Amino acid sequence: MSRYDRYVLSQYLVLFGFFSLILVAVFWINRAVVLFDRLIGDGQSAMVFLEFTALTLPNLIRMVLPMAAFAASVYVTNRLNSESELTVMQATGSSPWQLARPALAFGLITALMMSILTHVLMPASTKQLAIREAEIARNVTARLLTEGSFLHPANGVTFYIRQIDPDGRLNGVFLSDRRDPEQRVTYTGAEAYLVREGDRANLIMVDGMAQRLDTATETLSTTVFADFSFDISSLIKKNDNRTRSIRAIPTLELMRTPGDITENDGYTPGQIAEELHLRFARALICVAVTLIGFSTLMLGGFSRFGVWRQALLAFVLLIFLEMLRGVVSDPVLENANRWPLIYLPTVVGLMVAVLFLRLASRPRLRRIKPNPAPPAEVAP
Known part of the structure; x- marks a missing residue:
């Protein structure tokens, strides 16, 4: 990785941390108000509130991480374009494919973070949260005193x-x-x-x-x-025989013993297949949205008026992928053999990014040829 690649990747990571912090704070405040009112209203201490908040953070981060990665990709690419850094790199002979290497590395890093969240932190936190909720439900002092x-x-x-x-x-x-x-x-x-x-x-x-x-x-x-x-x-008695949440089931268990999960917990094969493959697809979608954010802004080139049209197009594509992720879940729930549909948004996103990079590397394909000037009349 060249010095320029390391420089751009560091910019991606810094802005990614900033946007993640902002988005997590916004979503956390919205949920913390409801959680605070429920726990403190039932007589729980502030430590219990902080514990529950910490246990819900992995699920919250999982929701905002792709959005933060997309926002960082668009913001950094726009700044590099407005400061003519991309223009200088292209003038030195760097193709859009070479300039996309930091964005790809950034997408792989966010995918690794998402994998740790979905495969390790999410099941562990969901399981512990269910245990603490059951303990508090049996706590007479907290509920009545x-x-x-x-x-x-x-x-x-x-x-x-x-x-x-x-x-x-x-x-x-x-x-x-x-x-x-x-x-x-x-x-x-x-x-x-x-x-x-x-x-x-x-x-x-x-x-x-x-x-x-x-x-x-x-x-x-x-x-x-x-x-x-x-x-x-x-x-004060709650049902202690509740079915465990499917999000609390470890990934290895979902892969190895789906039949036992169906028999003991009552989840259908479609639900098991959807949850299992969503854990992998959520990581891969981070790569797709990162490359979309970069490749879409590469279509514009340098302009004093900015690349707001390309940024709007990237945002529309992000919404489209999120809608597509919601559409493909229902067929998988009905038939577990349709699990490849879970990866359709990622495949579509990567194909769009490759198409945009190809267009950016061949400007003539996206330019409209001007009308030829009329031949000059020769004076007699």
Whole structure:
């Protein structure tokens, strides 16, 4: 690799890091607001929020990495063109194919990054995220022991605690159970305690009252009790036998034992084939979008007015490839034998890049010949 190639490649990587940071920050803020509201609203600490945020970052980076690579390719190529560096290199005899070597190397580097994300980080983070979600779902303290807030741990159930003492005593407890449409029960207690017995959790209320409303007869009955036990296991119990996410399954397992995955997790062969080949196609598409960004801007040549038309064309091609990626998934889901369709966007993108580089290397193919000047009249 020549000094010029290393210089351009360094520019690609610097701008790639910048655009990746910006895009990840924008998408992260959008998701972090929802995640923060859900976790903190359920009584979780800020450390749990940071942990969940870190576990969702690989999936977020996977989404923005091709866009960042494309933006870096277009921006750097446009700057090299506007500063006449590409023009100077072409004047010294460098063809567009030679000038495309840094873009190709940059695309391969981003493809390697994407491969690490899809084959290693994504399955590991998705698996760990599912484990932490299950742990938090079983955490009674985080879900119910939040003072001064009306909580809704289940549909038709409202729970409120006025104050929690350091020794774990609950003061001013209110529990409304409206899950049975025929009767509504409201419990209030001066004090209460949470007691765990294995997988069961009971709320022991002291010095309280139970009000039962029969909706059919509109009859209200009231019972005062000294102590009362209410089973709240159904409010906090989640289904621990959930099917693991297909994104959490390692790539080697998808390749070696697809039949066992179908039998144990219920995924169809089409879903397994789509997930497996998407992990490879996402890496290859990075090479395609990088070369498209470079080759499209090479069509314009030097101009004081910029290459905004070529940049717009490159953006339209990027959108087309993204739409094509969404179209080819449905046939593969229906029939796993159609898995080569997953690589169609990458093949189309590479073919477009090769075509544009060929046009750039032969300017006469894309120029319109001017009309020949009329012959000069010879004076008699």
